[in-house]
Every structure is written in structure tokens, then in C-alpha cells.
Amino acid sequence: MTATADRADTRHAPRKRAGNGAAPGNGADDIGLDALVGHAGYAVRRFQIWIFQDFIKTLGEVDIRPTQYSVLTVIGANPGLSQMAVAKRLGIERARLVHLLDSLEQRKLVKRIRSKQDRRSHALHLTAQGETALTKFKRLAAEHERHVEAKIGKENRAQLLRILSGFT
Amino acid sequence: MTATADRADTRHAPRKRAGNGAAPGNGADDIGLDALVGHAGYAVRRFQIWIFQDFIKTLGEVDIRPTQYSVLTVIGANPGLSQMAVAKRLGIERARLVHLLDSLEQRKLVKRIRSKQDRRSHALHLTAQGETALTKFKRLAAEHERHVEAKIGKENRAQLLRILSGFT
DNA sequence: CGCCAATTGTTGTCGTCAACAACAATCTTT
DNA sequence: AAAGATTGTTGTTGACGACAACAATTGGCG
Numbered sequence A, B: 001m002t003a004t005a006d007r008a009d010t011r012h013a014p015r016k017r018a019g020n021g022a023a024p025g026n027g028a029d030d031i032g033l034d035a036l037v038g039h040a041g042y043a044v045r046r047f048q049i050w051i052f053q054d055f056i057k058t059l060g061e062v063d064i065r066p067t068q069y070s071v072l073t074v075i076g077a078n079p080g081l082s083q084m085a086v087a088k089r090l091g092i093e094r095a096r097l098v099h100l101l102d103s104l105e106q107r108k109l110v111k112r113i114r115s116k117q118d119r120r121s122h123a124l125h126l127t128a129q130g131e132t133a134l135t136k137f138k139r140l141a142a143e144h145e146r147h148v149e150a151k152i153g154k155e156n157r158a159q160l161l162r163i164l165s166g167f168t
Numbered sequence C: 001c002g003c004c005a006a007t008t009g010t011t012g013t014c015g016t017c018a019a020c021a022a023c024a025a026t027c028t029t030t
Numbered sequence D: 001a002a003a004g005a006t007t008g009t010t011g012t013t014g015a016c017g018a019c020a021a022c023a024a025t026t027g028g029c030g
Helices: A040-058 A066-075 A085-091 A093-105 A126-154 A154-163 B041-059 B066-079 B083-090 B096-108 B130-151 B156-165
Strands: A110-114 A122-126 B109-114 B122-126
Touching: A040 A066, A040 A126, A040 B041, A040 B066, A040 B130, A040 B156, A066 A085, A066 A093, A066 A110, A066 A122, A066 A126, A066 B041, A085 A093, A085 A122, A085 B130, A093 A110, A110 A154, A126 A154, A126 B041, A154 B122, A154 B130, B041 B066, B041 B130, B066 B083, B066 B096, B066 B109, B066 B122, B066 B130, B083 B096, B083 B122, B083 B156, B130 B156
Parallel strands: none
Antiparallel strands: A110 A122, B109 B122
16 A cells, blocks of 8 residues: 555645645644634634633632533522523523532532422422522633633623523 | 623613522523622633534534634645644643544545654554545634634724633 | 654544433323 | 423543654754
């Protein structure tokens, strides 16, 4: 399988840049993304990764991840909701919410109370400890939000929220 | 799932009915997100999920996912890159890129060629089949992009790209 | 030159997350 | 009462990111 010295020279197409010999030393700094630029999904994905990493880092001292935070705030604002309602509202699989709540309940932040009206469902509430913790989480989340402002600009962040307001 | 074009349910404060009786029948339509509104990360996450789902669905007939598409476009625009360079440029773990390329190479869209300059690295190229396939993928991706425009508005999409241009 | 560190691709593990499927308990409908 | 739907739960699958370890190869440096 060696040989093939001639290689037929497939020079018919790409007159782009970067020849044929892999450029490992290339620091990836001058690689053109070309067609990728102009794709909303790509930019949004990269931005979302950045935002989540900053959120996780900023709320790192309290060990709260974005999804956990969203669950806590929704329960805090609407005590007594069922797991189904929370899952539907946040776009989480109810199977996934089970594990999230297991963790939050173990940490004494949330409690599940069997509903008397519908004994299939659980009424979700914050514990007293959970309430005080949530206020701290919100303070840290606000700090994270300021990081976002510092990153893209206050005005741009406001426009972003306006543009995406339909997805909340 | 269902579109739910616009659902501006900006109801004010949710009566914190401390009732302990879970409301399972609640269609989650009138649950206040409260504190969650105003968090850039939440809006961006929901938007990104929507975008990816539309991308996957629109490119479903050719079975190409967003990450695969990004790899193909980068290789197509910069033939001969090493795996390391591609991984670094797209923010993908090089370990992850291995599997992506295994799949794309199996589908005869990409080929790895041992570099003569640095025999550790592979020069990545599109196959002839891969080139023609990519033009079709780009056509479908453009269609997806039009879906985004239809969803948030042409002007808003342009602003979004401008705001997030620093993350590409 | 020869040895040691770094790089590249690869394999493997672990944890997160979305999408499903199946199930018991419980409601709702008929 | 029987049939069907809903709720919470468990489990599986697959995409994805973060690491760690490894062989082959390259480059640096004495």
C-alpha cells in the first residue's frame, strides 16, 4: 500500500490557501472560517458556551449550575408547582428533573410534598434554607450578568434580551 | 415540537399562593419566570436549543449535525489542515474530533492524508464526493438561516450576528 | 550526535444533557 | 368497574465536553 508516487495530483479544485501538507504549527489564528461566519447558530453556540462557563465559575463557590438555578428560581417564584409543570415551563425532560430535584432535595434546598388533590404529583417548595440560599444565588447571578455586560457591552446585552425575549 | 410562535405572556407578579397543592393541570402557560427573565444565559440557551433543532431538522435529509457541518466547512475552506488546527479553531477537543472524522471518513466525505512534513499529523481534505455534498449542505444551511430570520426577524438576526461577532 | 520534552493522533473513562421507552401508582373518562 | 391518560420514576441510548494515558514522531538542547 505504499507506492502511489504519482498521486494524480488533484489540483483541479481548491485554489484557496494552505496547501496540501498539513500545517500543524499553524496556531489556528489565521484560519479562515469563511462560510461559518454568518451562521447564527455557530455564533450563538460559542456565546452560550462562554456564558455558561462564566455562570458556573461565578456561582462556583455555591456549586450551582445554570439548570439548577433556573429550577430554584421557578420554584421560588411559584411555590407548589408540580414537577411536570416545572419541567414543561423550563423545557426540561421530566425524567431529567427527577435527578435535579434529587440533588437539590439532598442539599436541603427543595422539598417534595405529596399533593392531597392529586396524589400522583409532588408540590415543590423551597425550604427555609433554600430561600435564604436563593437570595445569595441571585446576588451571584447578578454579578455574572455584569460579566456579560462587560463582555459584549451594556447596550448590546439589552438588545440581545429584547431580540430573544420570545424564547423565555 | 410545536412552534408556539409568539407567546408574550407578560403577566405580572404570580400570586404566591402558598398553597401546598401542586397544580398539575396547569399547562405551564401562566407560570411566571420572574427572576429568570432578564438573564441573558437563559434566553441564549433556549434560543440555541431552538436553532440546533431547526438545523438538525432542516439538514435531516442529509443527516448532518451542526458540529459535523462546521468541521466540513472549515476543511473545505482550508484544505490540508491538521486535526489539531481544526480542533483548536472550532473549540473541539481533539479526542472528540477523532470520532467526528471517523464518521465523516466512513461516509467518504473527508480523507486523512499523512503529512510528509510532519508524519505525526494528518492533512485533512474533502473528497470529491465531499465537495459536492458540502455545496448541498450549504444550500440547506442557508435555508435554515432563513428559518432563523423568519423566527426573530431579518434585522434582529443581523444585529445578533453583529453583537456576537467576537465569538466566532 | 543523542537524549529528553513536547506535539499529534488515538483510545479510554467519566460526567452532563437531551430523547425515549417502560413501569407502578394514581387520576379521569366512559 | 374497565379503559385510558397522567405523574413520577428508572433505565438506556447517543451527542458532547473534559481528562488521562499511550505510541509515534518531532524538536530542542546539552
